Amino acid sequence: MPEVTITIRYKARHKHTVSVDPEQTTVQALKDQIAEPTETPVELQRLIFMGNVLKDEETLQNYSVQDGSTIQLFRRGAPAAQPATNQGSTAAATDRSASATSPGTGGGDTPTPTTTATSPPDAALPNPFAGSGASGLGGAGGGMPGMMNNPMFQEAMQGMMSNPSFQQSMQNMMSNPRMLELMAASNPQMASMMTPQMRQMFQNPEVMRTLMDPNFIRGMMTLQSAMGGGAGGQQQSPAGGLYNPWASPASPSGATTTNRTNSESQPAGAAPDGESTDSATNPTSPPAGLQNNPFLGLFNPGLAGGMGGGEANAPGAANPAAANELLQQLMGAYGMGAGAGSTGLSAGEANSNEPPEHRYQVQLQQLNEMGFYDASKNIRALLATNGNVDAAIEYLLSNL
């Protein structure tokens, strides 16, 4: 069985990724492997995955560990087993003093590592910052699975896509070879898929028109939602990987958000315009253009197959992922203002790496002013809605 990549989470919001072969790797071996990078001696490690405390002699496969899984590492409090009644032991005392330095509410942005035992006392509320740590890796990604599946987001996106001026500028942008170069340069993943064919395709106005066709986009979105369910059902198969890419790094969020937060200084981007005005007028009709769109199959063989078969087929996974990535890139680039150039692009990328509480600072404040005081909920709502305050409010109200 091939190696898979799993994430070890430790010390509340630190992460370490390792590649393992779940069939061959025992828990003991995994502990050996991560002892050094996580600075946790093997004998102090306790690993938890999906409600199980992992036992040393079992293989990871026995716990259904698969690609993309996250295993939680906790550090045993004291080396020697503490008698249950001995509450005032020195080990516990030191832990306590350590926890005093870990602020219970606000200071999530301090990078100082806190020990596992020192998660804020009020950790019953899911710590928003720890949650956001999940998204740290891939920029805007990780923390918002299902973002693309969020109906509100889809609606906004569709609105934007059916905006003629958007289409116009998109086409202009795509017909500029330099722009493509820039995009390729700004993202290695893009670069790898910038084959000559791809390039040619992008410079062909006909293709671009189809690609940007609202019906096509809508079709893609519908497929994505459908895939969300489909891939979910296939948890045991590698198809799980299919689901993740949708919320992958360099999703438009980073770019659009910057656009939003900077909107005072920047000439109002067309993206927010499109979102706020057009989504209202744009009826969310069924994907009419889906069947007769010739490019769907070409562009997205994996997806098409996945839909036809009712099951995701893993080999095709890389393809729709890449295609989706590209689409997101395009949108992201647009969010920065068409033709903003390399500086704009790289700024967008850099910003999407920020923790959400930074990225959405302005939006968070707005929500707070409107009386939504639960920071963790606010962040979740903003992540789900991609930083759109209006949509976030709706989200918050519908999830009361």
Place this chain on the structure above:
Amino acid sequence: MAKVPRSFRLLEELEKGEKGIGDGTCSYGLADSEDIMMVSWNGTILGPPNSYHENRIYSLLIHCGNDYPDMPPQVRFISRINLPCVNQESGEVDPRKLSCLAHWKRTYSMETVLVELRREMASSSNRKLRQPPEGSTYL
């Protein structure tokens, strides 16, 4: 909002559990990955700091019946724990004594339950309770 069917809901939760929720102090997953009805789940709660439970890991069983999430899941501790809402004979969580179970809403999830149980462990009224030795179980 449209009602999410049971299976979709549970798949959603399964995926969430796989990625790890919140700060990782609560965790859950399918007890048997072959269980296509997704009825039996395992859960763990890391004891909150500054309590008897600090550094202990509590294991639970969660049973999501056919009417989940319209009805709350049945929750039962495997690890022995002394809490007012936990039956000391069986480890079952008394749904009348845990507010999220007593006032169950469709939007609640297994995470809600685990998080609230952890909050119970940390609450000042339960802090003084004597706890059974670590590692002892109900089963």
